[in-house]
Amino acid sequence: MLKKLYGKYEDIILYIVFGVLTTVVSFVTQFLASGFLGTPVLVSTCISWICAVTFAYVTNRKFVFKSEEKRKTGIAAEAARFYGARIATGVLEVAIMYLCADRFSSTFINLMNLESLDYTSGIPAAFKNAHGLNEMIFKLITNVIILVSNYILSKLLVFRKK
Numbered sequence: 001m002l003k004k005l006y007g008k009y010e011d012i013i014l015y016i017v018f019g020v021l022t023t024v025v026s027f028v029t030q031f032l033a034s035g036f037l038g039t040p041v042l043v044s045t046c047i048s049w050i051c052a053v054t055f056a057y058v059t060n061r062k063f064v065f066k067s068e069e070k071r072k073t074g075i076a077a078e079a080a081r082f083y084g085a086r087i088a089t090g091v092l093e094v095a096i097m098y099l100c101a102d103r104f105s106s107t108f109i110n111l112m113n114l115e116s117l118d119y120t121s122g123i124p125a126a127f128k129n130a131h132g133l134n135e136m137i138f139k140l141i142t143n144v145i146i147l148v149s150n151y152i153l154s155k156l157l158v159f160r161k162k
Contacts, residue, residue, distance in 0.1 A: 011064055012151070018059040019147045026052035030139055035128065041102045041135060045094055053086045056150070065159030078158060085153035089146045096142045101135040109134050 006013060029051040033044035057079060061067045069075050100108055109115060114130035127133040 014064045015151050018064055022052050022056045023143045025055045026143060027139060034135065041097060042094065045097045049090050049093060053083065057082050060154055065154065067159055081158045085157055089149045093142050093146055097138060100138040105131055105134050
């Protein structure tokens with residue numbers, strides 16, 4: 001029964017698995033760029049996006065949608081569609097991050113009462129302050145929205161079966 005369900009939903013299951021791994025790549029690069037390199041939110045978001053999209057293209061092409069395209073021009077067109085779709089969702093990600101983790105960060109920090117947490121120990125210490133935690137909360141929310149949008153675009157536009 002599990003094998004039958006896996007066979008029926010294999011691409012969705014694999015997409016979720018590699019989507020989670022892509023999210024890890026996105027979070028790690030965001031955290032490294034923002035937390036350790038001290039880059040502004042928009043710069044670290046763009047760095048994280050480039051790393052995550054490149055990882056996603058390789059894994060989606062090979063493991064999720066099992067693209068059989070072998071011609072260089074076909075692969076280039078496929079990659080262009082993939083990156084084009086990701087640019088659209090990337091713009092959405094940057095917009096959400098700008099509005100929620102940068103421009104109106106203080107509003108969300110107040111709404112979620114993030115200033116009341118102790119940032120000297122435990123999990124909150126990893127984020128250094130309420131702004132860092134707010135950034136990662138919206139990174140998570142944004143990644144869920146982007147994950148669903150990217151699956152739909154990949155299935156319908158990028159890796160469509162001939």
